[in-house]
Amino acid sequence: MSGETVFVERCKGINGLDKVVLREVRGSSVEVYLYGGQVTSWKNDHGEELLFVSSKATFVPPKAIRGGIPICFPQFGSQGPLELHGHVSSRFWSIDPDPPPVPTNSLNKACIDLLLEHTEEGVKIWPHRYEIRQRVSLRSGGDLMLSSRIRNTNTDGKSFTFTFAYHNYFSVSDISEVRVEGLETVDYLDNMQNRKRFTEQGDAITFESEVDKMYVSTPTKIAILDHEKKRTFVLRKDGLPDAVVWNPWDKKAKAIPDFGDDEFKRMLCVEAAAVEKPITLKPGEEWKGRQELSAVPSSYYSGQLDPKKPQAQQEMGHKKMGRLDWQTFSQAQSEAFAEGEAIGLQGMINGFGLGQSFVDHVSDPGLGPSSKAPLGQLTGQVEDPLVARVFELLRQSLVSPSSEGSSQARTDRRQSPMWSPPLETGPSQRQPEFNSEEVCDPGIASGECLPLVLHPLAMEVVDSATVGVRTATKIFAGDAVPDPCQVSAWVLSQIQEISSLLGVSFVGHEAEAMRLFSAIEASWRGGDQGGKQLQVDGHHGKGA
Numbered sequence: 001m002s003g004e005t006v007f008v009e010r011c012k013g014i015n016g017l018d019k020v021v022l023r024e025v026r027g028s029s030v031e032v033y034l035y036g037g038q039v040t041s042w043k044n045d046h047g048e049e050l051l052f053v054s055s056k057a058t059f060v061p062p063k064a065i066r067g068g069i070p071i072c073f074p075q076f077g078s079q080g081p082l083e084l085h086g087h088v089s090s091r092f093w094s095i096d097p098d099p100p101p102v103p104t105n106s107l108n109k110a111c112i113d114l115l116l117e118h119t120e121e122g123v124k125i126w127p128h129r130y131e132i133r134q135r136v137s138l139r140s141g142g143d144l145m146l147s148s149r150i151r152n153t154n155t156d157g158k159s160f161t162f163t164f165a166y167h168n169y170f171s172v173s174d175i176s177e178v179r180v181e182g183l184e185t186v187d188y189l190d191n192m193q194n195r196k197r198f199t200e201q202g203d204a205i206t207f208e209s210e211v212d213k214m215y216v217s218t219p220t221k222i223a224i225l226d227h228e229k230k231r232t233f234v235l236r237k238d239g240l241p242d243a244v245v246w247n248p249w250d251k252k253a254k255a256i257p258d259f260g261d262d263e264f265k266r267m268l269c270v271e272a273a274a275v276e277k278p279i280t281l282k283p284g285e286e287w288k289g290r291q292e293l294s295a296v297p298s299s300y301y302s303g304q305l306d307p308k309k310p311q312a313q314q315e316m317g318h319k320k321m322g323r324l325d326w327q328t329f330s331q332a333q334s335e336a337f338a339e340g341e342a343i344g345l346q347g348m349i350n351g352f353g354l355g356q357s358f359v360d361h362v363s364d365p366g367l368g369p370s371s372k373a374p375l376g377q378l379t380g381q382v383e384d385p386l387v388a389r390v391f392e393l394l395r396q397s398l399v400s401p402s403s404e405g406s407s408q409a410r411t412d413r414r415q416s417p418m419w420s421p422p423l424e425t426g427p428s429q430r431q432p433e434f435n436s437e438e439v440c441d442p443g444i445a446s447g448e449c450l451p452l453v454l455h456p457l458a459m460e461v462v463d464s465a466t467v468g469v470r471t472a473t474k475i476f477a478g479d480a481v482p483d484p485c486q487v488s489a490w491v492l493s494q495i496q497e498i499s500s501l502l503g504v505s506f507v508g509h510e511a512e513a514m515r516l517f518s519a520i521e522a523s524w525r526g527g528d529q530g531g532k533q534l535q536v537d538g539h540h541g542k543g544a
């Protein structure tokens with residue numbers, strides 16, 4: 001690959017409307033129209049479109065763009081006196097000249113901050129003054145993050161109340177092949193029955209007719225599984241307690257002018273929302289909400305299986321994955337999570353090709369003990385060979401020296417050459433079969449916890465030349481600085497990423513860390529598990 005990636009580019013889109021394109025080195029991209037402040041495209045590193053935009057979308061103001069991610073504010077749906085979904089998706093946003101600071105350790109290079117303020121015209125319709133700041137970030141693993149801040153700028157002392165949604169239109173292969181997980185047993189208000197309240201049944205949601213439901217107080221994570229595409233979208237949200245699920249189906253589709261008659265088959269809206277309990281802001285107050293979207297191969301998703309489906313069918317779509325419970329994390333991790341940084345852990349795990357199988361459990365921040373105590377406990381059963389293998393690699397790399405017997409063992413390991421041959425990860429070395437009874441470690445089988453004693457995050461800023469990679473987090477020190485000719489840029493970046501996202505330093509564990517990530521990389525490059533091949537720029541450590 002030649003040429004530098006332009007992470008953020010402003011250009012003209014359909015009908016000459018201004019848009020901003022975000023790119024990430026591995027090839028993912030996002031497009032955001034200033035009209036509506038609306039994301040209209042999110043592509044993965046294979047260039048596949050992940051969002052639905054109708055072929056009949058007009059891209060002509062004042063009509064909102066049909067598809068992508070419209071913002072609903074100050075009113076969701078028809079819940080109030082305003083036009084459906086409020087008015088901000090038919091307004092021209094600007095690029096925020098004074099955006100909130102980006103965290104110094106952030107790995108997001110592709111990010112744009114948009115701003116929308118009330119207009120005096122608008123005040124006649126909704127008598128309030130406000131400011132909405134929206135950050136759209138394309139994270140290093142290809143995840144799409146939207147975060148919004150809404151401020152009441154009324155000067156007359158009046159509070160205002162609003163509802164809000166990210167009206168996500170996901171692109172799916174065929175709606176009859178899709179199911180949504182995470183909303184089972186959750187209460188919903190059915191928009192098709194005057195918002196009457198029901199409780200969702202215990203099964204994952206599938207689609208056979210029109211659906212327009214507002215699920216209230218949902219879990220923070222919802223998965224949309226597309227069997228045919230073998231793709232799972234994961235929606236994570238914060239500050240947005242509710243979720244709307246909408247598909248117009250055939251009849252309603254025909255009645256929507258900017259929507260193709262058959263397009264209901266290829267889309268599903270699962271919207272992160274605050275609708276049941278409207279939010280009130282006093283003058284000067286600010287509300288924050290955000291969502292992160294990931295798209296991962298379904299074969300790596302650890303979602304609950306539908307007990308009603310025949311086993312053969314389940315295996316076609318979803319391999320049963322291991323359950324890992326990472327019960328505690330360092331304080332740094334908890335704090336990072338609170339700051340919204342740890343959510344990116346998913347991107348890192350996706351980088352391993354594990355999709356949700358670790359994230360499901362790892363991303364629960366837990367409440368770490370003091371940072372002097374073992375930082376984590378990893379227990380569980382591992383049923384998938386690839387997950388088992390990486391799990392084992394992780395365990396080997398992160399395992400406490402004390403659990404390996406003597407401090408001599410640790411010293412020996414530390415004196416081993418920086419570049420140890422990668423652990424064997426070829427097909428013949430993988431555990432051939434795991435059944436539900438088998439586990440990769442006897443300690444895990446008996447439910448014993450493995451203490452992880454990586455050091456708490458060393459937040460010291462070191463000179464980028466010293467670490468050989470661009471980072472503000474101390475990862476390597478002194479003689480342990482790796483020779484970039486010996487490990488790939490991907491390995492360095494993953495070490496960097498896991499270090500900052502987990503809130504740990506690898507000092508004292510450099511060789512194991514490099515061995516671990518190199519082995520994972522080698523495994524991916526060998527890729528006989530249906531995992532995609534890594535696409536690594538500057539393989540020999542030239543950096544991206």
Ligand SMILES: O=P(O)(O)OC[C@H]1O[C@H](O)[C@H](O)[C@@H](O)[C@@H]1O
Nearest residue numbers: 077084085191212244245246269
């Ligand atoms: O046609 P729109 O204004 O874009 O609204 C499309 C749909 O959005 C939401 O999902 C609402 O719950 C639906 O009631 C509405 O029909």
